[in-house]
Amino acid sequence: MAFSEEIRVDTREFTPDELDMYTRQSQLMYKLNHTMPATGEYIAAMTELFEDRIGEGSLVSAPISGAALDRLKIGNRVFINSNLLAMARGGITIEDDVQIAANVQLIANNHDPYDRNVLLCKPILIKKGAWIGAGASVMPGVTVGRHAIVGAAAVVTKDVPDYAVVVGAPAKVVKTLDANRFE
Numbered sequence: 001m002a003f004s005e006e007i008r009v010d011t012r013e014f015t016p017d018e019l020d021m022y023t024r025q026s027q028l029m030y031k032l033n034h035t036m037p038a039t040g041e042y043i044a045a046m047t048e049l050f051e052d053r054i055g056e057g058s059l060v061s062a063p064i065s066g067a068a069l070d071r072l073k074i075g076n077r078v079f080i081n082s083n084l085l086a087m088a089r090g091g092i093t094i095e096d097d098v099q100i101a102a103n104v105q106l107i108a109n110n111h112d113p114y115d116r117n118v119l120l121c122k123p124i125l126i127k128k129g130a131w132i133g134a135g136a137s138v139m140p141g142v143t144v145g146r147h148a149i150v151g152a153a154a155v156v157t158k159d160v161p162d163y164a165v166v167v168g169a170p171a172k173v174v175k176t177l178d179a180n181r182f183e
Contacts, residue, residue, distance in 0.1 A: 006141070008112070009089055009119040025049070025069050033063040050074065055096065060084065071108070075128075080104075090121030090140055098126050101134035101152070108140050127162070129182065147182050 014022075028049040035045045046060055049069065054060070055076035066072075066086035074080070075096035083103045086092060090108030094100070106126075112118040122141030126132065130144045133152035144150060144160045151167035151174075160166050163182075165175040 005122070007090065007121045009109070009121055011117045011119060021070065022067065025067075029064055029066070029069070032060075035062070037062065054078075061102075066106075068109075081134075089119050091123035092126075093123065094126045095128040095130075097129045099131045100126075101132060101136070103135045104132050105137040107137060110140055130160075147177060147179070149177070 028045070032042070032045040032049050035042045046054065050072070053072060054074040055078065057076055058074050058078040060074070060080045061082045063082060064084045064086065066084070066088060068089040069086060071088040071091045072086050073092070074094045075098065077096055078094055078098045080100040081102040084100065085105040087107045087109050092106050092108050106124055108124045109119040109121040112120055120140070124138055124140065125143040126138070127144060127146045129147040130150070132138065132144065132150045133154065135153040136150045136156065138144065138150070138156045142156050142159055144156065145162035145164060147163050148160045149165040150156055150160065150171065151165065153169070154167050154171040155169035156166065156171045158170070160171070161173065163177040163179050164173045165177065166172060167174050
């Protein structure tokens with residue numbers, strides 16, 4: 001499948017095993033969201049929720065909410081602040097050294113406007129070193145480039161080039177950072 005290819009998921013067709021897995025994920029989110037931060041118990045709960053899909057030195061601050069977190073992959077040294085909404089049915093990949101501020105929404109699926117039990121899913125890719133500002137929303141099929149910055153409250157509906165700074169709704173490029181300063 002091409003990276004931006006849309007897949008359709010009919011929620012009426014989930015198997016009992018899939019429903020059990022998503023129930024378990026909801027319970028693990030609840031557990032993480034109600035565990036004392038900065039403790040061994042918290043790290044254990046985070047590891048239990050994300051299994052082998054979270055890299056070394058990464059931290060997800062509670063609370064977190066979302067769906068299909070088995071399709072969320074977090075690289076090394078990633079920091080995700082509180083109140084992340086990760087609707088990951090289409091797949092979400094967060095590469096190394098990404099910073100995600102509070103109240104960010106990563107939305108890799110949407111509903112079919114004519115049959116709302118059908119999800120239209122496209123993957124999100126956030127490349128190495130990107131920074132997503134507070135309250136931003138990244139929509140299905142979007143790639144945020146290397147070391148790019150998504151401004152606070154931006155709504156990202158199209159790919160963000162490497163080193164670009166985007167703001168607004170819909171997000172537009174307002175500046176390009178000097179790539180040489182990151183190497």
